[in-house]
Amino acid sequence: MAEIAVIGAGYVGLTTGACLAHLGHEVTVADIEIQRVEALQRGEIPFVEPKLSEIVNAGIKSNKLKFVVGAKNACKKAEFHFLCLPTPPNGDGSTDLSYFQAGVEEISDILPPNSILINKSTVPVGTAAEIDNQIERTDLAVVSNPEFLAEGNAVNDFLHPSRIVIGAVIPEAATRVAELYSQINAPVLATSWESAELIKLTANAFLAMKLTFVNEIATLCEKTGADIQDVMMGIGYDPRIGASYLNPGPGWGGSCFPKDSSSLAHVARKVGFDFSLLEHTIELNKQHVERTAVKIQATLPKANSIRKIAAWGLTFKAGTDDLRSSPAIAVLRHLINDQNTIYAYDPTITESIKQIPEVLIETDPYVCAENADVIVILTEWENFKNLDMSRVMKVMKSPNLVDTRNLFKRKEMEKLGFIYYGMGV
Ligand SMILES: NC(=O)c1ccc[n+]([C@@H]2O[C@H](COP(=O)([O-])OP(=O)(O)OC[C@H]3O[C@@H](n4cnc5c(N)ncnc54)[C@H](O)[C@@H]3O)[C@@H](O)[C@H]2O)c1
Structure with missing residues (x-):
């Protein structure tokens, strides 16, 4: 040893x-x-x-x-x-x-x-x-x-x-x-040094590109009446495509995908190669984050009143407390304005976050939902599924639910009285 x-x-x-x-x-x-x-x-x-x-x-x-x-x-x-x-x-x-x-x-x-x-x-x-x-x-x-x-x-x-x-x-x-x-x-x-280094950057840039593709198709589903989950299952059975990394979300983020994609794009620029596919993927992800924020904003009352957004999930994915380049934070940043008050609950976060001090942290998801005009699910924490959603709905001001991770089923949520907005469903 x-x-x-x-x-x-x-x-x-x-x-x-x-x-x-x-x-x-x-x-x-x-x-x-x-x-x-x-x-x-x-x-x-x-x-x-x-x-x-x-x-x-x-x-x-x-x-x-x-x-x-x-x-x-x-x-x-x-x-x-x-x-x-x-x-x-x-x-x-x-x-x-x-x-x-x-x-x-x-x-x-x-x-x-x-x-x-x-x-x-x-x-x-x-x-x-x-x-x-x-x-x-x-x-x-x-x-x-x-x-x-x-x-x-x-x-x-x-x-x-x-x-x-x-x-x-x-x-x-x-x-x-x-x-x-x-x-x-x-x-x-x-391999050689260079190939090993390029393998790593390529793997993350490819996964980021795959996610952007899925997010784009999710938007197309919303515009055509197709269901992203059916479409992705339909393509995921093809072994050339593979069944993983086919879930839409609020935009990709985290400590690796954004920096590694940008790093690979920079490597390409440095050697004089126009890697526009990757550059565009990075740009499309920013647009998707904005589109997600617009979807949330559209559920809020138009009148000149203070609105409450309750966000569930802040980490860039479930199973970690890592907030680095979290798409949840990126989405919430777009929603910070004089009329919106934003409360957030995440199982791993107990204190205010320095990247977005305007967002008030709650340590109880039900308290977070009280008097909310909309609940937004931003991280795919499995335990959100175990919450009593009828109790949640009763404490909200308006029953809007924007589920950017498709954690819940539209039919079940509508049965409880929610107005449900998923991604591509
Ligand atoms: N986090 C991931 O999921 C992941 C996955 C694969 C690869 N990577 C890559 O691995 C690397 C590390 O990522 P991470 O997420 O573990 O970072 P991290 O920030 O969690 O950890 C880095 C640690 O290095 C310490 N450190 C800094 N300078 C030091 C020094 N001179 N001597 C000793 N310790 C020092 C820091 O205090 C910190 O604890 C990055 O290049 C990242 O891109 C990360």
């Missing part, structure tokens, strides 16, 4: 570290945030992620998983160093590599000879080559090993991935990294 350092204890780093310890490796996870490290040492998980607490605590108990402040303290003795650092977007869609480069800079001199620097962060094509130049060490190998986990299912995705991509120049380095995953049953794809 190998000695491994993981740099960055966020969604990817913590999952990577805990899962590698679960596979039997000796893992030290480092972060720069002292409070985060101290909480992790006590076995407290800093964000919502199913199953993560169990494997982190099992790792701590078996002494296979440790947490330290500062990358140097993790890397000194390790043979493998996983970089799981933030790569947020710049204003022009390019990737801010400053955290990433600072992390590499911090450890480049102390990495033991013959160890391997493995990048799991999502980065523009060419980054592995740049790191290789930056570290100026001929006794080390750089490997690109992009991570495909999805928040809300991160542990499962890590331990049961659809594929493991390993981009390397030195084949022996790729083999050594592949061995770390030898207990995982998944195809291993050995």
Whole structure:
């Protein structure tokens, strides 16, 4: 079993570290945030992620998983160093590599000879080559090993991935990294650095494009009387299309799709390629978010009065507390004006959100619905389905329900007395 350092204890780093310890490796996870490290040492998980607490605590108990402040303290003795650092977007869609480069800079001199620097962060094509130049060490190998986990299912995705991509120049380095995953049953794809980096960006841009296509067809369904659920089931049976990622929504978002699509578009611009399909996908998603907001606004009374919007769901998807680039927030931003008061309930959010301080947070969905002119479902939390919707309707001012995730059935909601608006249904 190998000695491994993981740099960055966020969604990817913590999952990577805990899962590698679960596979039997000796893992030290480092972060720069002292409070985060101290909480992790006590076995407290800093964000919502199913199953993560169990494997982190099992790792701590078996002494296979440790947490330290500062990358140097993790890397000194390790043979493998996983970089799981933030790569947020710049204003022009390019990737801010400053955290990433600072992390590499911090450890480049102390990495033991013959160890391997493995990048799991999502980065523009060419980054592995740049790191290789930056570290100026001929006794080390750089490997690109992009991570495909999805928040809300991160542990499962890590331990049961659809594929493991390993981009390397030195084949022996790729083999050594592949061995770390030898207990995982998944195809291993050995590629160049550039291909590995492009695979990751392409996967997310493709999924974003698929979702935009579904959202566009949902709008077409509304205009033609077709039902998106039937249409998507009808195409999903075709194995060339596949049945996943066919649900419409308020617009796609989250910590990966927007930044990775923009990053890929930027990579294309940089090499002089007009990737208008992707550029247009990004633009269409913005339009779809606006269209969703217009749909909500249209349910509100026209008279010059204060209206109440009750929003259920703020996170970018169910199963996480991650608000980064949440489409729920993007939709609500369009609805902030002098006449609208907006209250929101989300099972993972208890305090006001700095991106939208105008939105008042409720911790009870029924209280949130009181005197509302409309309820808007923005995140597909399954437990919304267990709420007593007849009770909800009784406390509202007007029975409008905008279900941007198609969580409920129109007929059932209409039977209760709601005026139901879904997406493409
Ligand atoms: N979140 C996802 O679903 C997901 C999935 C696949 C890939 N990715 C990619 O993985 C990377 C990490 O994403 P994330 O969501 O885990 O980010 P995150 O923001 O949740 O975590 C990053 C962590 O790195 C720490 N950090 C920053 N600088 C550091 C340093 N110098 N030394 C030690 N720790 C440092 C931060 O304190 C933070 O805890 C990004 O490139 C992202 O695009 C994310």
